[in-house]
Amino acid sequence: MKSTSKDAVLIFSESLVPTVRKALCDPLEEVREAAAKTFEQLHATIGHQALDDILPTLLKQLADEDTAEFALDGLKQVMAVKSRSVLPYLVPKLTAPPVNTRVLAFLSAVAGDALTRHLGVILPALLSSLKGKLGTEEEAQELCSCQTVILSVEDEAGQRIIIEDLLEATRGADPGLRQAAITVLNAYFARTRLDYSAHIRTLLSGLIRLLNDSNAEVLSQSWDTINSITKKLDASSQLALIDDLHRDIRAVAADVKGQHLPGFCLPKKGVTCILSVLREGVLTGSPEQKEEAAKALGGVIRLTSPEALRPSVVNITGPLIRILGDRFAWTVKTALLETLTLLLAKVRLLRC
Missing domain, CATH: 1.25.40 (Serine Threonine Protein Phosphatase 5, Tetratricopeptide repeat)
Structure with missing residues (x-):
């Protein structure tokens, strides 16, 4: 394909596209890696059509137990070589209800800085999905996926978006969304290694306000988040x-x-x-x-x-x-x- 004109590739696309599509789900990792490089060249030649012809099929195969593991890695390999083009295509599909937080978490590891551009869509979707799983057996796994996504953001702009948007969500009227937002914030500050010192004043102000929340779980999560922040501060x-x-x-x-x-009166x-x-x-x-x-x-x-x-x-x-x-x-x-x-x-x- 590197040595072929766009017109020639288009003529043979009916043969090329199924081949790349199948190779991206191959049981052998080496084949999937090679297929991703071929996809990269195909996209460079025929543009958006490569996304339309290949990615929807990969997404469908995630629902098939026999191919899900290979299809997921195929998406990851594609993301590794073309994240700036692939992520805008995938995000609307993965954040549409029901939100596929597992795939978002898996792909965020290779998204790099491109992930920050889509946090405005991804964060509300994560909170909505976590809210629906609160109090169920799926809550822990859902929270783990949310944590994986936000911890994958490593640039200053992305961190600011995470902190500001999650704090804003804790001010809403919906108690489920408030709980989801503070739960994700708590998970973030328990694990992040980024320097968030520039945001500490804003954080503590918002978190102390939450110590007067009517939701018992919000109180506990807010207290834990404050504790995670203050215990790391130097004199x-x-x-x-x-x-x-x-x-x-x-x-x-x-x-x-x-x-x-209420938040100062929590037992222990x-x-x-x-x-x-x-x-x-x-x-x-x-x-x-x-x-x-x-x-x-x-x-x-x-x-x-x-x-x-x-x-x-x-x-x-x-x-x-x-x-x-x-x-x-x-x-x-x-x-x-x-x-x-x-x-x-x-x-x-x-x-x-």
Whole structure:
């Protein structure tokens, strides 16, 4: 085909296309690899017609148990050589209901940067599919496929789309989609190796808001996601978050109107997901950061039930008492004393 004109290839396409189509599903991997290179040349010669003549048949063969494994690898081989042309063709078909998350996950490994261009279509499809599997035996496998897709995105633009679109989905009215979105976010931050430091402020703001969600699973997944993020922060990164974290705590306190925040009252979890950040602020921050951290701790104590606060009493009290003995401005010590007073009141309630 490299040595043949387009007209000649078109004349013999009735013989060439079935041959390439069959070779892409051959039991031998070497044959499938060679067929993909032939497909690449065929596409270079006759363009979009090669996609129309070959890919639909491969997709149909995914439903056949005898050929599914070979057809899937054939698609992968084609993607490896022509991802920028093949992916736009496949994405609408794979994301149409019922969404084929298994194939999307398999192909995303070889899609490279081309995957980022289609995240706007792929992410809503993944969430919709996962939502339908929540609470079923298929949920774990569906989540694994979703995780594989988003972890395959390795460029900064793709990461930004993932974070922004999933956070946006957590703000929706549909509780199933909110749960699906935070579940995928949690799976992403538990495994990603990319640097997401530029997005931490936005992430924590959105996640803390979710600690007031009416869905118990959303609460748990949000808490776990916050914990995944904060436990990886170094001291300087923790200190940089103090002001924003205090602002977010005030905002969520206004939302609950004097009630406890459900996400801070989860059994065996409590406030430990953000406690390390506030402790660092009290212990090593500037005087201004110490004051902000102490006030933020006071806000957290107000939002937490005595029972949920019990495991963290020592971790909160120690830094506050230690800093009271040092020479700091009265505003810092006032904030520390007010927070200790709140804590003692909660502990007294606990003992009663």
